[in-house]
Amino acid sequence: MSFADRLAALAQRAPSLIDHLATEEATKNALVMPFIAALGYDVFNPQEVVPELTADVGVKKGEKVDYAIKQDGEVIVLIECKTAGVNLSEANMSQLFRYFTVTKARIAILTNGVYYRFYSDLEEPNKMDSRPFLELDLLDLREHHVAEVMKLAKGSFDLDRMLDAASELKYLRELHKVLADQFEDPDSDLVRFLYLKVNPDGRFVASVREQFSTLVPKAFQQFISERVSGRLRTALAQEDVVAGRKQEEPAADNEAEDEERGAETETTAEEIEGFHIVKAIVREVVDADRIAHRDTKSYMGILLDDNNRKPICRLHFNWTQKYLGLLDADKNETRHELKTIDDIYQFSDQLKETARRYDS
Structure with a gap:
């Protein structure tokens, strides 16, 4: 499952959890730790994620930041958490500001589990900026925000690339605000x-x-x-x-065309898993050797006798949301949303009925 999928799943759960998160610890367990895990870090491995990292500042001893993400033994990201529903005030930001100056981290996150603010030191080295370069709202996920946050993921983290993106995002964010203000009430110079x-x-x-x-x-x-x-x-x-x-494809029976389509596609592990689930279901009514698949750019078709005129179903797995396409006697397709690939088993009766129809 990709970072975008994991984040979308967390965002889907968040609204039902918020009212039950009365403490900071509850917020961490229910929302913040899953967010860190979605980025690919092992929240139970202190070599990757350190909870309650000591960040003494001057005469203040025992100061602790909620989480520190590490890479090659160095702290790369600091995360300060507040209770869900709490506004992320300047006071909270100043607390994170102090932590930032005593570590080598270049990225800092302030969050209440739902809303995430991302900071760096673009204006002055080793001094956290007063304004975030990116904001993410789990209740209002936007594709371009998710793509930027993904740059912090364990498998793709690149500090230089992240800082270049942060600089651009910072100015884009401020420009958006200016444009929004001018859109509502243009000043005299613009007019x-x-x-x-x-x-x-x-x-x-x-x-x-x-x-x-x-x-x-x-x-x-x-x-x-x-x-x-x-x-x-x-x-x-x-x-x-x-x-x-x-709608035209089920009636086609041109093997050369199918091979050409297949040459342009890449069959994924999830599609193969889905095919084997369908095969396990349908083999109860037809011989397993008769069940085949052909991959296209848009979907994987599962066929009886490797005949494009006998489509059993289609696996639409090329997007974040996965669907199972079932076909009626006239080969009209109806798509059914799948939360997991195992949800295919819920349609066992329909799949077997389709196979019986062709076999009769």
């Missing part, structure tokens, strides 16, 4: 700039300022709405094309 762009010879007098201060937000809204609508139309059109192709 003037845009007015002169559309009317280079005009004079930016008070009456024009008043008129364009209303027009600019409307133009922003219409521009974004048109872009979103255009992308939706494109996406829907592509889905229609793909759906049309998939």
